[in-house]
Amino acid sequence: MFKTIETLIENKKESYFTLSDRIWDIAETKFHERESAKTIMAVLKEEGFSIETNIADIDTAFIATYGSKGPVIGFLGEYDALPELNQKSGVTKKETDPSFGTTNGHGCGHNLLGTASLAAAIATRDYLKEQNIDAQIRYYGCPAEEGGSGKTYMARAHAFDDLDMAICWHPGTDNAIIGSPTLANIQAVFEFKGKSSHAANSPDMGRSALDAMELMNVGANYLREHVTSEARYHYAVLDGGGMQPSVVQAHSKVLYLIRAPKGYQVKEIYDRICKVAEGAALMTETQMTVHFDKACSNYMPNKVYSKLMAECMSKVGAPQFDDTDIAFAKELHASLSEEDKKFMMVPPVTPIEKQVLAANQGKVLADYIYPYNEAH
Incomplete structure (x- = not known):
């Protein structure tokens, strides 16, 4: 199953790279993500999804649906940027770029988040079709995560009421399932x-x-x-x-x-x-x-589902990086203070966590899976 899904994603990876780069270039802030939402909806429409717009009276919120029978599986996508950042690729130090802090930018990687959730929705749809399994696949276009809580308004408008499950992710420094609640x-x-x-x-x-x-x-x-x-x-x-x-x-x-x-x-x-x-x-x-x-509200993890996702992540494996990736990451890493570097590390609690971190000491990119722990 994992190999099949990986192949389905790899077959369309160039279009996903193009979409991610486009969302990066647009970089629209909360509740103003009009071109970003339009761009993502165009891809989903081309893939055969039906589109419902203006969810919760927000013109940048939408729901894309494929299928009409079976369980409802939702994928949450975000595509809003942050103000006063930087949009130049390849820059590793703010001192080298006088435009730093003058534009909108995807500081939290929502250009990746929205695109990868879309890739997951399409790959899940394609896999279930191959297996003759009925399901309704939905992509939720969720605006204003950065300081606007767009999903809160969507929930109040009952956009998620009939979901059987919902999946989301976020770029980060580790490959891990978040097992702890948020504030x-x-x-x-x-x-x-x-x-x-x-x-x-x-x-x-x-x-x-x-x-x-x-x-x-x-x-x-x-x-x-x-x-x-x-x-x-x-x-x-x-x-x-x-x-x-x-x-x-x-x-x-x-x-x-x-x-x-x-x-x-x-x-x-x-x-x-x-x-x-x-x-x-x-x-x-x-x-x-x-x-x-x-x-x-505070995020409350589904522990059963989180453990299952952690098992699946371990079977899929961590991403692999080439020399160019590592060299660029080293430049970024060198620009951080020692205090910053310590903050980035997830503190090990269990013996297996300590073992994993010890085995990967000194790496600037996480090509390993962090063990699931409800404390993190």
């Missing part, structure tokens, strides 16, 4: 509006939105001591009120991303941070508005 999160923008005035002549006439934002951030940082130790929250200043210190700033915005192990925990922290923002507005006599951006 739930909420993202929101806090906007403050005050009153401008001359900071020297009439500061008493002004109401500083910048002061309000800074007070909110101070309060939120003090709050860290009083939430679960597993929680994380971070913020980015979107608007500091302008470039002139001689004017009391009348507007400001800050974006918060809050994470915690469970959905109810992240909601509690979000509510408390909203109160901190309200307090900051009261102290500065400014107006505060919360723009709720997105939220998603």
Whole structure:
């Protein structure tokens, strides 16, 4: 079976390479992946899939289906990029490219993710047809994974209700099945509006939105001591009120991303941070508005299914790399600090994990399978 599926994928690999490169070149950010979605849908349509668009009223979300009988097998594809990265191939150090941080880029490999999920959907369809097995194969075009939680809106619109199983993957430094849960999160923008005035002549006439934002951030940082130790929250200043210190700033915005192990925990922290923002507005006599951006639940692994996937991965084997791949990876690896390199390593827990890592010490590319462990 594995050899047959491998052959089915290899026979079409050049078209998959072309698609992946095209999605890389487009590099569209959350909820704006119009050309990316259109490009992937064109390939699926050519393969005989029927396409349903505008899922959950999102114009870059879609479902491609092949077959009408049997179990419903879903493959999740993502194709959104991140802002302020770099899109030049072959660059191993940001110092060598002055355009770094000026464009959108596929920093998390979603050009690969969406393409490989598509390849898996087509290969599964072809294999089941050869074996005379009925099944409905679906490719879910999932937008805005990077800070938009597109799948959350799709789930709320019941897009996944009749699935029997769903499969996804993500590029990474190891070949492994993720056996541990992830954190739930909420993202929101806090906007403050005050009153401008001359900071020297009439500061008493002004109401500083910048002061309000800074007070909110101070309060939120003090709050860290009083939430679960597993929680994380971070913020980015979107608007500091302008470039002139001689004017009391009348507007400001800050974006918060809050994470915690469970959905109810992240909601509690979000509510408390909203109160901190309200307090900051009261102290500065400014107006505060919360723009709720997105939220998603904690990922809960299917342990039975994960173990099966780990067995299949071991039978298929890890990818093999040529000298060019290894040389490029070494350049990338050399640009990392020792701290970065340690962070990239999955800490070994079991004896077999320690044995695998010891046998592959010093490799810059993982041409081995990491043992399945529910702790990772």
